[in-house]
Amino acid sequence: MLIALFLVLVGCQEKELSESAAVAKEYLEQQGYNVLTYEGQLETYKITKYKVDSIPYHLHWSLPGNDPEPYFNKIVEVEKFIVNNHPLDNWECCDGVKSKGKVSTYVYVVEGQIVGGYSAPYGIKPSAGVVGGNWSLDGKSVE
Numbered sequence: 420m421l422i423a424l425f426l427v428l429v430g431c432q433e434k435e436l437s438e439s440a441a442v443a444k445e446y447l448e449q450q451g452y453n454v455l456t457y458e459g460q461l462e463t464y465k466i467t468k469y470k471v472d473s474i475p476y477h478l479h480w481s482l483p484g485n486d487p488e489p490y491f492n493k494i495v496e497v498e499k500f501i502v503n504n505h506p507l508d509n510w511e512c513c514d515g516v517k518s519k520g521k522v523s524t525y526v527y528v529v530e531g532q533i534v535g536g537y538s539a540p541y542g543i544k545p546s547a548g549v550v551g552g553n554w555s556l557d558g559k560s561v562e
Contacts, residue, residue, distance in 0.1 A: 443498040443526035446533045450557065451504060452524070458499040461525060466490045482555040485527070485535035496528045501541060506558030510540045518543070524556060 436444060440457060447454055464470060471480040471487045480487045503521045511517040518540030526536040536556040554560050 437496075438531065439496040439528040440498045442531055442533065443528055444500065446526060447500055447502055447524060452502040452522075453504045454500050454502050455521060456501045458501060458523075461497040461499045463494060463496050466493055466495050466529070478553045479525075479537045480535070482535070482537055482553060482561060483559045484555045484557070485537070487535075490529050490534055493529050495534070497536075498526045498528060500524050500526065505538065507538060507540045507554060510558075516543065522558075526556065 436457060437460070440460065444454055444457065466487050468491060470476055479485065500523075501521050502524055505522040505524070507518055507522045508520050509518060519542055521541040522538050523541050524536060524538045527534045538554045538556055538558060
């Protein structure tokens with residue numbers, strides 16, 4: 420019984436965030452978003468002109484608030500969180516496609532600094548052919 424209780428308690432503890440994930444989480448909370456879950460580090464890559472000119476990176480880096488040039492040849496860590504209290508919480512589109520009251524956010528962290536990112540209504544993949552399917556961290560599109 421005691422061992423089972425211990426395993427439940429250990430399993431329920433939130434895993435410790437990496438430095439870049441902690442910075443990203445703090446940023447999201449400062450923006451007024453309620454962080455529901457940390458989904459992990461999506462990817463890490465070197466920011467180059469070639470990389471940000473290719474799909475899907477171009478779609479994300481060209482969003483409002485994202486300027487890759489100052490970070491060329493640096494490593495970006497992309498941290499994914501699910502949040503609510505975000506402008507895309509109640510997003511709706513064509514054919515009944517709509518958000519589920521929460522939003523996937525992808526935060527760009529370079530050398531411990533937030534340098535941009537993107538977001539999408541939860542359950543809708545960015546760049547999935549949905550009209551306006553690419554949004555900045557604060558829910559703005561290029562349009």
